Amino acid sequence: MNTIVISYKPLYAVLVSLVGAFFILFTSEKRQNLREAWTFIAAFIKFGIVISMLPVILHGKIIKLTLVELAPGLSLMFKVDFFGIIFGLVASGLWIVTSLYSIGYMRGLKEHAQNRYFFAFALCLSATMGIAFSGNLLTFYLFYEMLTIATYPLVTHNEDEEAVKAGRKYLTYTLTAGVLLLFAIGATYIYAGTLEFTPGGFLKGHNISIGMLQILLVAYLIGCGVKAGVMPFHAWLPSAMVAPTPVSALLHAVAVVKAGVFGCVRIIAYVFGPVLLKDIHMWLIVAYFVSFTIIVSSLFALASDNLKRRLAFSTISQLSYIILGAALLSKSSLTGSILHIPNHAYMKITLFFCAGAIFVKTGKKNISEMDGIGRQMPFTMLAFTLASFGMVGIPPLCGFISKWYLCLGTLQAHEIFFLFVLLTSAVLNAAYFFPIVYAAFFRKPAEATGVAEASIPLVLPLSITVVMAVIFGIFPNFLFHFFDLARNAATSIITGM
Amino acid sequence: MIPSLDLILLIIVLVLSIAAISVKDLLSAAIILGGFSFMMALLWTEMGAVDVAITEASVGAGVSTVFFIAALHHTKRRSKD
């Protein structure tokens, strides 16, 4: 088991968008077509590379690549395992869709500084890919910080006061988190002498005091949790919604926040490991902590009228599902939590796309203005409705499967409390999504308009993602084998192999 | 080496140094500094460092003082402290 294959593919996957980014940067601002061509070429090549690694991983092999030595005994190391490839597939696959959407959105609004926008976007994807495939904590940190920096120009894209403020807030939160992470990584290296991710954790058996381990865990989880929007550290996420919608969609539903969650799961499952986490009596505390986030952010979502803001709070709540699943440390809950990464991504990106399409078409941002919008934009709102069903967890959408496993996990871990948390949150989800759907289809619009859908580049992506969300609900192994990957990952973590 | 001469020269040098930094007329201060250097040269001769003494007498007491006076020629003589 776990045969190691050495291949340059992970490096290529990272480099493709990096090189693409520079092609974009050096294209003149006027030449839109060429710039978008670069984006597409890079996106497709990247996706192709990632998908070509899938069969190898499904065979139970691990792709490994050691590059430059970053520090004595610590290399820039890529390692593609079950867990990593899921994230890689999600991010690279959705990049293609988002690129298409971006083009429609940016052209529709005649945005400025599109070069910078697409450049930073491609850079973000490089960083995300690096995070997905990093084999040790130092490599992870390198790409994690790269992601922080690359996202910054996207958040401040509008260059007005609000955007600049949001950018500052974003940097304050994420850089502080990065610093904590650096401390934790440094301390881990000094104590454990290695930083390589190992299923089931590598920190065990290094004779580290419990207090120290607890401090490290807290530092790690804050470090990654800030990006994941865990509750007291979430404030940057709603304000970062000033960014253009494709940014919110990809970065705040897929790349950035998922990178944070991905990091949290990596820390819990591949650095500490289930056994150690139980030994230091932290798993329940973490679980209670994120449960709080799940409920409270749902309440916040309920209270906000701005659609993107409501989606942002929904994201915060859903991300905490993933961390909760990991913290419960049972096989089912881990499967559910890992599976929720792609599932939530497909659903949430649909929702954001819809919000963007509505904004481009009608200029409306607030839910209270959206009465009857379903008659005007039937496709968009249909997709929205389906995706929100998925978020609540209604079968046959993909959200159901991951939530089902999460619930099973709470039972496996004998913690009934968390089952209630999940169910309450599902009710709350319904409470903040269904009124939108209701208003869109059953309320009369202020002024009657005929059917006026958004342009093809906007509607096509959201149709694709929502269709995928449905298909993944019915055939969880469709195309990408997400379900098998998630279950294998969970097995490897529990058995420590 | 004559201990008493040694001591007397040392005390003279000390007094001159205090004088150089405390007089308010800069020209006098420069000249006192020249004297200080010259006494120093004497002291060094007495201590057996002839080469150093000769250099100090010519460079320290001579050239330096000339520099100071030249500089003072281009600036003011009076100092506030």
Place this chain on the structure above:
Amino acid sequence: MMQQAPALTIAILLLTAFWVPIFGMVKRESAYYISLTAMFFSFLAACATLYAVVTTGPIHYRMGGWPPPWGIEFVIDYLNAGVLVLISLISLLTTVSAKKSVEREIHRSKWPLFWSLYLLLVMSLMGMTETGDMFNMYVYLEVSSLTAYGLIAMGEKGALMASFNYVILGSVGASFYLLGVGYLYIATGSLNMADLSKILPSIYRSKVIFTAFAFFIVGIGLKMGLFPLHMWLPDAYTHAPSAISTLIAPTMTKVSAYVFFRIILTVFNPHFSWEVIPAATLLRWIAAVGIIYGSIMAIAQKDIKRMLAYSSISQIGYIVLGIALANRMGLIGGALHIFSHAFAKGSLFMVVMAVIYKTGIRNIDDFKGLNRKMPFTMAAFCLAAFSMVGVPPTAGFFSKWYLVLGTVAGKYWWLTAVILASSLLNAVYFFRIIEKIYFSSFVDLVTGGSGGHEHHELPAVAVAEAPLMMLVPILLMAAGILAVGLFNTQIIHHLLQFIVPKGLA
């Protein structure tokens, strides 16, 4: 030729410096080209030295052929071979990029003298790195100070007073150093560093040695701008001609930091410096306070050069902290920071020089939208700023990484906190500028934040990049930042690991 390389590094510059004023009298422009050629050959010699050291081990070069305790020798071991190449590379690049700026800021009639002093300054810095004799070091120290006094005074308003203050404090520093040498000499009778390190261990209990040590620390500390002895540094960096700030910021303080390493680790042995006297504890406190002080003062500045100067004070704190941690990781981190900070500060000052040359802007508030005018220069600025903040994979991250490892290994948690807090402070003052450069074009145009989406077309700004002679060195320096970052393991493996005393964890 290879055997003579250590002497050639200096000799080329020295001989050229004597001739530059003479050729310059005939034709003013020739001074620059002669100097540039000399810098280039000296750089080659430095590279040859480095190559020889890496392949065959440390070099002992006897000046005039007299054996060490009696004559003067150059000792080039791993660390100073690296510093030597660093200094000559950065000063070569600075020379290339400084041409236009000097031509604008310095009057034509003074060019030959200017370049002559410039060469002598670089020469003395290289001499300080190479020499193995305590008194010879003093002479270089004075040459570097004297040339720097003259060069700094050539700047604009305020430069004269900045230079004069530097004269006073620089002389105090040099005199303290000289006193230290005297105290050591009276107790040991030797001036040769290697010889001293053999004699000293037997007399470590002597108060003379202790006093000598204290005076070395203060003397070198003054020269390198170690908090709280930094008073001369902000003014000098701010008011000096741009070319000179660019030259001295990355090189002079780094060479002094290197001398600091040398004195603490080679002349006195680490056991004495860290255990017999509580120097390490004291230096840790000084470094920590300096790091925070420098960062906070940098945040308060409006003038970009002054801000960079305060940031230098903070960065010097890192290097000293590395020494004071007294463990393997800390030492490596401190030594690596000499390299990473030299490249980062060098490119920052080069960028500032280019900006001043091109636009005359010095106030941070005026940097608004500069990326549209000078995209490449600003990209380099960002990279260097990231290095200062410590974003991987730039050089600054790795030196910080080793320093953090050092503090963790030594269980100095509060120092870990200081390093981390200061990188956040660095982020504050660098991102403030980056924000202005890239994202503030609309703040003024659209009154009061329009909610964003009704953007007007920005007025077209023609790209007006710095001239190629400035741009290429800037980009090379930026590449250097990345190179030091990515190949830090090689640098450590070939050069820096040898400074760690045997038996140190």
Place this chain on the structure above:
Amino acid sequence: MDFIVSKFNYWIYIIMMMIGFYAMIAKRNLVKKIIGMNIFQTAIILFYVSIGAKKGATIPILEAAHHAKIPPESIEVAKYINPLPHVLMLTAIVVGVSVTGVALALIILIYRRYHTVEEDEILRQLS
């Protein structure tokens, strides 16, 4: 008592150094600062010269007939004053004068621009 008497000279040098040092950092007049610097440096030189001193020894010039070769072993070391500090101090004197020269040139320039050599007045003009 022996402590004071045997090292009395060092005490005086140090007091002298401190006089110069005080003038350097506390006097507001630029020329006074330079005078202080000269005193400081000269005191250091005095200190060095006395390092080389030996009781009952003579100046460091070989006493021998012209061109007569004396075998190294037969030269009595204690008879001659240590020459090394003297050599160092020749350099130090020159360095000191050079620094003084540059500093005075600066003072002249400062006077040309600010018409004063008092530090506080200059700072007032600068701010």
Place this chain on the structure above:
Amino acid sequence: MKPLKLLGLITVIITGFFLLYGVNDMPRWGDTNTPASVHVSPYYIQHSQADTDAPNFVSAVLADYRGFDTLFETTVIFCAGIACMMLLRKEEDA
């Protein structure tokens, strides 16, 4: 007394105290057996005539053993000269 002067005075006194502290362990003034007189310098006294043909030890050391220092002593003068010329020169092209 102004606060700045007081600060200066304190600095000076501390420095002086340090120097005096060091003096404690110094050899007696004029002692012939100090490390300074027995370690390196005897070689100069004994061998300079044989090595350099100069009866004056100081010139022998200055010009030969430590001739490298002397080279830079000259450089210092050169530097100072160039610096003064550069500073005081009128800004006009001849």
